[in-house]
Amino acid sequence: MVDTPHGRPFGSPNIFRNDVLSRRGFLGTSLALGAGATLGSWPGPMPAQAAVGGDLKIMAWEGFTLDNELKGWREANNVQVDAAIISTQDDVHAKLIGGSPVRLDLAEYSQGFEHFYVDELKIVKPLDIAKVPNFTPENIQPEFYNAPTWYWNDTHYAIPWVWGLNALVYNPEMTQPIKSYKDLLAPELKGKLTFCDDTIATWPMIARIAGLGPKFPNLTKDEMKTAFEGLGPYRDQCRVFGSSNGDVISLFSSKEIAACFCVWSGTPVETAKRGVKTIYAVPEEGAVMWCDAWFMPISAQNMDTGYAFMNEAISAKVQAEVCKAVTGGAVNKHAPELMDAHTRALFDYSDLQQVFKKSPLQGQPPRTSDVYATYDEWTQAWTDFKSSF
Amino acid sequence: MLKGSRREAMGLALVTPSFLFLLVFFIVPAALLFVCSFWLAHSFRLIPAFSFDNYSRALSASGFYVLTWNALKNGLCTAAFTVALSFPTAYFIVYRTRGNLLFYLILVSWFSSYLVRIYAWRVILGSNGLINTTLMQLGLIDHPIEVLLFSPFATILTLIHIMLPFGLLLLVSALRDVRREYIEAARDLGASPFEVLTRVMLPMCYKGIIGAFMFTFVISAGDFVTPQLLGGREGMTTGILIANQFRSSGNWPFGAAMAFLLLAAFLLVYFVFVRLLHLLRLAPGRRFHD
Numbered sequence: 001m002v003d004t005p006h007g008r009p010f011g012s013p014n015i016f017r018n019d020v021l022s023r024r025g026f027l028g029t030s031l032a033l034g035a036g037a038t039l040g041s042w043p044g045p046m047p048a049q050a051a052v053g054g055d056l057k058i059m060a061w062e063g064f065t066l067d068n069e070l071k072g073w074r075e076a077n078n079v080q081v082d083a084a085i086i087s088t089q090d091d092v093h094a095k096l097i098g099g100s101p102v103r104l105d106l107a108e109y110s111q112g113f114e115h116f117y118v119d120e121l122k123i124v125k126p127l128d129i130a131k132v133p134n135f136t137p138e139n140i141q142p143e144f145y146n147a148p149t150w151y152w153n154d155t156h157y158a159i160p161w162v163w164g165l166n167a168l169v170y171n172p173e174m175t176q177p178i179k180s181y182k183d184l185l186a187p188e189l190k191g192k193l194t195f196c197d198d199t200i201a202t203w204p205m206i207a208r209i210a211g212l213g214p215k216f217p218n219l220t221k222d223e224m225k226t227a228f229e230g231l232g233p234y235r236d237q238c239r240v241f242g243s244s245n246g247d248v249i250s251l252f253s254s255k256e257i258a259a260c261f262c263v264w265s266g267t268p269v270e271t272a273k274r275g276v277k278t279i280y281a282v283p284e285e286g287a288v289m290w291c292d293a294w295f296m297p298i299s300a301q302n303m304d305t306g307y308a309f310m311n312e313a314i315s316a317k318v319q320a321e322v323c324k325a326v327t328g329g330a331v332n333k334h335a336p337e338l339m340d341a342h343t344r345a346l347f348d349y350s351d352l353q354q355v356f357k358k359s360p361l362q363g364q365p366p367r368t369s370d371v372y373a374t375y376d377e378w379t380q381a382w383t384d385f386k387s388s389f
Numbered sequence: 390m391l392k393g394s395r396r397e398a399m400g401l402a403l404v405t406p407s408f409l410f411l412l413v414f415f416i417v418p419a420a421l422l423f424v425c426s427f428w429l430a431h432s433f434r435l436i437p438a439f440s441f442d443n444y445s446r447a448l449s450a451s452g453f454y455v456l457t458w459n460a461l462k463n464g465l466c467t468a469a470f471t472v473a474l475s476f477p478t479a480y481f482i483v484y485r486t487r488g489n490l491l492f493y494l495i496l497v498s499w500f501s502s503y504l505v506r507i508y509a510w511r512v513i514l515g516s517n518g519l520i521n522t523t524l525m526q527l528g529l530i531d532h533p534i535e536v537l538l539f540s541p542f543a544t545i546l547t548l549i550h551i552m553l554p555f556g557l558l559l560l561v562s563a564l565r566d567v568r569r570e571y572i573e574a575a576r577d578l579g580a581s582p583f584e585v586l587t588r589v590m591l592p593m594c595y596k597g598i599i600g601a602f603m604f605t606f607v608i609s610a611g612d613f614v615t616p617q618l619l620g621g622r623e624g625m626t627t628g629i630l631i632a633n634q635f636r637s638s639g640n641w642p643f644g645a646a647m648a649f650l651l652l653a654a655f656l657l658v659y660f661v662f663v664r665l666l667h668l669l670r671l672a673p674g675r676r677f678h679d
Contacts, residue, residue, distance in 0.1 A: 368432065388623070
């Protein structure tokens with residue numbers, strides 16, 4: 001079944017009937033902005049795409065657009081990729097919700113957004129997996145193939161392609177080796193610890209430190225409160241919160257901090273470029289796994305090329321190259337043998353089950369719930385935590 | 390008669406483009422956002438309603454008051470220091486220099502990006518930064534002064550640096566309306582330098598002062614990037630809360646309600662500031678030199 005804008009609850013709302021409006025729909029009803037939005041998002045006439053080629057509009061994280069890795073493929077197939085960069089995951093759904101979604105042939109979502117995108121916002125097209133021949137059990141690591149993050153109800157909704165760990169990073173010149181999160185409470189780290197303002201990466205670890213890790217993302221409000229209260233001593237070690245991965249790298253580079261609670265595993269590579277050695281460590285409490293997946297938005301038009309792009313993205317050679325570029329992990333079983341030693345050593349590909357056991361791939365809190373703390377409540381608690389309330 | 394109506398038509402033609410621009414891109418969106426602030430939201434979807442829930446929710450959260458107070462403190466301190474520093478410079482430029490070289494030198498800082506300036510201050514104020522390193526090399530301190538960075542001091546210092554050219558521009562413009570003859574006349578009539586300042590210059594350029602103060606106040610109080618990058622743990626302001634609602638939570642109505650509450654706080658500051666100038670007899674309510 002292919003979803004269409006007309007089948008979603010966004011079309012033609014009637015405010016006098018108290019209908020539900022999307023943000024885009026709301027703006028669409030306004031006198032001036034509505035005209036601009038309609039004209040701006042009007043795709044214009046476009047012939048049906050029956051083969052690979054033509055322009056492909058994608059949206060991906062910076063560094064994940066495969067500019068270099070797929071250069072040859074693009075030239076061979078006469079494909080022009082128009083890539084928009086994601087700064088937060090919200091950028092993606094902001095373009096797709098509403099009555100006139102912006103054309104995107106492919107986009108990425110991180111784990112935890114699957115049900116929100118598929119079931120609530122209804123912005124994802126189900127995939128015809130036969131058109132992605134590299135996505136087979138023979139090629140893809142079993143932990144990623146048909147995992148419930150991308151596949152349920154016998155339907156594929158996305159193709160996982162790059163993963164990694166958010167873990168503790170520290171500067172060995174400024175602190176003793178850190179083997180447990182409790183080590184971060186050492187007096188010499190007073191004022192030298194920071195948190196990165198990356199909620200999805202940090203929240204699971206907050207729950208884990210409170211002994212509630214397996215329950216995440218479904219913690220009751222009381223459990224969530226307990227988890228944040230347990231984090232107080234860690235906050236007292238901080239002078240500043242890193243506003244992004246880049247900001248944390250900057251703080252490490254200027255030696256304002258000695259350790260970051262939970263941050264991108266590629267941080268040491270970036271600080272090394274600035275002459276500061278840092279170490280990425282998975283302490284005894286584990287780390288937080290992330291995984292990005294390509295999905296086809298409801299506004300996709302050049303679908304054949306989109307499928308071909310995804311297929312190339314998970315080929316062994318491209319996986320090996322992109323993992324080196326983004327300090328990530330490959331989903332293709334054959335990619336590690338094509339990697340250089342450093343990139344291969346980032347993760348234990350020989351025992352991925354153990355990696356998953358110690359650092360499971362977890363979702364995010366529910367958007368609405370009467371039982372569990374919702375995403376909004378976690379956001380509020382996180383803001384309160386950062387503000388020292 | 391014909392000449393008058395032609396002049397009116399010309400005036401209308403000059404005003405219309407900017408008026409239409411503001412109407413379409415500010416007044417209409419702001420009005421829509423105000424309407425939206427009474428609506429409700431669910432999972433990025435807006436639900437038309439007429440409810441004060443968003444306002445009562447914001448006003449019942451202690452965090453909103455704390456962060457708004459942080460924002461207002463940043464704005465008030467930045468505006469006060471910016472005006473205090475800009476005024477003597479503007480005086481010097483208007484009455485003591487022949488050219489505009491100094492003026493342009495100060496405006497040159499606009500040629501660097503906002504974020505670059507913030508990160509530059511991190512380098513200057515950091516533990517291993519210019520100030521701490523110099524003081525340590527001179528033997529004046531043993532350990533870096535950590536309060537320099539990641540503190541309200543760092544935020545306000547940086548905001549003053551960013552806002553100073555704006556304040557200066559407005560005050561130079563205002564002081565150029567205060568002609569030398571008025572100042573000389575006051576002196577001839579026996580006024581002291583302080584009286585010249587408070588009874589002639591300030592009352593005649595008070596609109597420029599209000600403009601400079603409010604302009605720098607509103608931008609500084611509404612800023613959340615500088616406080617976040619330089620303010621440390623106390624660096625959170627209401628802007629972060631509002632941004633969270635528009636981006637992460639997808640709750641536009643709640644974000645809009647907080648934005649309008651912040652706007653109300655800004656208006657309150659404006660009226661208090663203008664009233665204060667009147668009470669101090671620095672704002673006569675009319676232009677003396679007309």
